[in-house]
Amino acid sequence: MNRDTDDRVGSRDVEAAKLFAAARAFRPSPRARRRTLRALGLPVGLSLVGSSLAHAAHVLTASLKGWGMVAGLLGAAGGVAYVASAPPSGSRSVASASHLGERRGPAKQVAARSWATASVPLPEPVEARAEGGRAASAAPLVAVGGDQPPAVEDVSSLPKPARRSSFPLRPRSRALPSDSPSTGDSPPPPVSPVDGPAERPVSVVAPTEPPRLDPELSAHASGGPAFRPRAAVPAPAPPLYVSPTPPSPASPLRGELAMVAEAQRLLRTGDGAAARAVLDRHARVYPGGALGEEVEVLRLRALLADGDARGAREAGESFLQRHPASPLGARVRSLLEDLGRSRRAASIPLPPATHGESL
Amino acid sequence: MTRPSLAALPSPPSPSSQSAIGGKAGERRPGDGPRLRALYDDHFELVGRVVRNLGVPAGEIDDVLERVFSSAAARLPDIEPGRERAFLVQAAVRWAANARRARARIREIGCDALPDVPDLGASPEEHTDSRRAAAVLDELLGAMDVDLRAVFILDEIEEMSRAEIAVVLGIPAGTVASRLRRAREDFEARLTRWKLRRTVPGGLE
Numbered sequence: 303m304n305r306d307t308d309d310r311v312g313s314r315d316v317e318a319a320k321l322f323a324a325a326r327a328f329r330p331s332p333r334a335r336r337r338t339l340r341a342l343g344l345p346v347g348l349s350l351v352g353s354s355l356a357h358a359a360h361v362l363t364a365s366l367k368g369w370g371m372v373a374g375l376l377g378a379a380g381g382v383a384y385v386a387s388a389p390p391s392g393s394r395s396v397a398s399a400s401h402l403g404e405r406r407g408p409a410k411q412v413a414a415r416s417w418a419t420a421s422v423p424l425p426e427p428v429e430a431r432a433e434g435g436r437a438a439s440a441a442p443l444v445a446v447g448g449d450q451p452p453a454v455e456d457v458s459s460l461p462k463p464a465r466r467s468s469f470p471l472r473p474r475s476r477a478l479p480s481d482s483p484s485t486g487d488s489p490p491p492p493v494s495p496v497d498g499p500a501e502r503p504v505s506v507v508a509p510t511e512p513p514r515l516d517p518e519l520s521a522h523a524s525g526g527p528a529f530r531p532r533a534a535v536p537a538p539a540p541p542l543y544v545s546p547t548p549p550s551p552a553s554p555l556r557g558e559l560a561m562v563a564e565a566q567r568l569l570r571t572g573d574g575a576a577a578r579a580v581l582d583r584h585a586r587v588y589p590g591g592a593l594g595e596e597v598e599v600l601r602l603r604a605l606l607a608d609g610d611a612r613g614a615r616e617a618g619e620s621f622l623q624r625h626p627a628s629p630l631g632a633r634v635r636s637l638l639e640d641l642g643r644s645r646r647a648a649s650i651p652l653p654p655a656t657h658g659e660s661l
Numbered sequence: 662m663t664r665p666s667l668a669a670l671p672s673p674p675s676p677s678s679q680s681a682i683g684g685k686a687g688e689r690r691p692g693d694g695p696r697l698r699a700l701y702d703d704h705f706e707l708v709g710r711v712v713r714n715l716g717v718p719a720g721e722i723d724d725v726l727e728r729v730f731s732s733a734a735a736r737l738p739d740i741e742p743g744r745e746r747a748f749l750v751q752a753a754v755r756w757a758a759n760a761r762r763a764r765a766r767i768r769e770i771g772c773d774a775l776p777d778v779p780d781l782g783a784s785p786e787e788h789t790d791s792r793r794a795a796a797v798l799d800e801l802l803g804a805m806d807v808d809l810r811a812v813f814i815l816d817e818i819e820e821m822s823r824a825e826i827a828v829v830l831g832i833p834a835g836t837v838a839s840r841l842r843r844a845r846e847d848f849e850a851r852l853t854r855w856k857l858r859r860t861v862p863g864g865l866e
Contacts, residue, residue, distance in 0.1 A: 311845055311852070312817050318852055321801075324794030325818050330709035334723040338705065341731045342697045 558584065558593045565600050574607030595621075599630050602637060611641055693737055700733060700745055707819065708749050714814040715757035715807060716799050725756045732756075750815075750829045758807040801851045805844060812837055813844035 312322045330338075339346045561584045568577035581601050584591065591597070598621050605614040618638045622631060705726075712725045729752045733740065740748045802810050815826045823841070827834040 309841075309845070310817055310820075311849055315849075315852065317856060318817075318848075321794050321798050322818050325714050325798055325814075326710065328710050328713045328795070329706060330713075330722065330726060334709065334726050335705070337723055337727045338701065338730045341727045342701060342734050344694070344698055344701060 554588060555592055558588050558591050561587075562593055562596055562600065565597075565604070569600065569603055569607060572607055574604040577604040577607070595625055595628050595630050599633055599637075602634065606637065606641065614638075614641060693734075696737060697734055700737075700749070701730065704746055704749050705730075707746070708753050710818065711750055711753045711811075711814065712757050713795065714798065714802075714818055715754065715761075715810055716802060717757050717760045719795075721760050725753070725760050728756050729753050747829045747831060750811075751831060754807065754811045754830070761807065797855070801848060801855060804851075805847055809840050809844040809847070812840040813848065816841055 312319045336346050561580055565577045565580040565584075568574075568580060578601060581597050581604065584593075584597050598617065602614050602617045602621065605617060615638060618634045618641075621628070621634050625631065628634075708729055709722070709726055712722055712729070713719075717725050729749060732752050733745070733749055736748075802813070805813070811830060812826055815821045815829065816823070821829065823834055823837045826841075827837045830837070
């Protein structure tokens with residue numbers, strides 16, 4: 303034993319020891335793990351539940367196969383199936399659908415669409431989860447035989463085109479600067495950036511006044527066609543920055559993302575203070591938001607950009623303490639390392655490089 | 662020269678039987694699940710390191726690992742309890758040698774990793790060090806015969822004793838000692854040259 307270790311190149315040569323240590327640190331990639339687990343027939347991650355659900359889906363679709371039907375398994379709890387009559391080629395879709403279900407696991411339910419011309423698309427999994435309970439009670443199984451397209455009665459459980467209006471990238475222009483914004487016909491009014499509640503001053507330039515005060519800006523922000531009222535006042539200075547996706551209460555994540563993107567952009571320009579201002583606003587508007595960790599790392603970088611080494615170090619160490627398992631931990635550590643390195647480099651004169659090298 | 666010893670290894674997962682191996686995992690017996698799980702949990706990282714440090718290109722490590730473990734799953738009843746590590750390491754050596762040979766035959770210009778596969782492993786900062794070290798190690802060990810290299814990495818990187826190496830590779834202890842001596846001489850000579858090349862600007866070669 304002793305002879306073994308004494309003889310090792312790694313115990314005699316510093317360079318070799320470094321190389322071997324790095325080689326020892328190699329870990330197979332997550333992809334390699336997944337592939338190997340799959341090859342062994344072992345559950346990959348959380349797919350234990352998944353395989354059983356996929357199995358259920360398989361059994362269900364297999365039992366419906368003879369009908370030439372497409373079954374989409376919806377809702378994690380209910381297993382709500384929308385069955386649409388299909389041309390004979392439908393059985394192929396069944397096979398592929400169940401195949402998909404097995405491969406992608408249970409959380410993602412199969413939503414298959416058999417009628418290429420059907421005007422009512424089958425619900426997507428997201429809706430299925432969101433409306434699972436209601437749909438299950440209203441119409442658990444819609445099965446229509448014959449050649450007719452499926453007569454779906456419970457339209458409310460199906461995805462509506464109005465779903466897009468909760469992410470109003472392009473609100474209808476009539477909702478913009480008219481004097482009487484008509485909200486009668488659409489129960490969920492399109493949430494335009496200017497409609498946001500006043501206590502959420504999230505957008506940099508979005509005013510909280512009625513839209514007609516600033517038609518140009520709102521037209522710009524909404525991406526819609528420029529609309530000029532008859533008595534157009536001279537436009538104010540163009541906005542410094544219009545967040546590409548104005549945050550709306552309906553999609554907090556979108557709003558958070560917009561803020562994070564804005565802070566990143568400001569950081570790239572080197573403006574740490576402005577980035578911090580955006581991040582502060584994020585903390586006010588979305589306390590406990592989904593991107594809290596990202597925001598903390600951005601704040602750390604903003605502090606670094608401002609040259610506040612002590613603040614950055616404190617922020618980083620507190621982050622690592624509170625989120626020891628965060629995927630961003632490595633990033634924070636490397637930022638802190640860079641900080642330490644630059645400080646050391648500034649204070650301690652390095653010995654001549656050639657001395658430390660060989661042996 | 663050291664090739665004949667390969668024939669003595671158990672369970673040669675030869676390339677021709679690859680498809681058979683792939684199909685075997687399905688016909689497992691009921692009791693195999695926990696044993697496969699233990700196989701994976703106990704040895705996956707070790708086998709991963711061995712495969713990597715035997716010089717399998719980065720883009721093929723996943724393949725080789727999958728094949729190694731598939732072959733173990735297929736031959737699970739033949740593996741005596743307690744000999745799992747030996748089986749896996751020997752299979753890894755075979756598959757790694759195979760991958761290296763296959764690569765040498767390929768005339769296309771190789772690409773170490775698929776460019777657009779997201780790698781969710783270590784961060785870029787962690788990668789650079791180990792990548793650089795891996796490249797240097799491959800440069801120094803690249804010309805070494807795979808059997809020598811296997812003994813060498815098990816000794817230097819996995820820090821196994823000679824007796825362990827003999828068991829794991831299924832070769833006599835004397836063979837381990839002689840291979841280790843040759844491998845170390847070879848490695849040290851290359852290491853010296855590498856250091857010189859690095860410290861002298863422009864290099865010597």
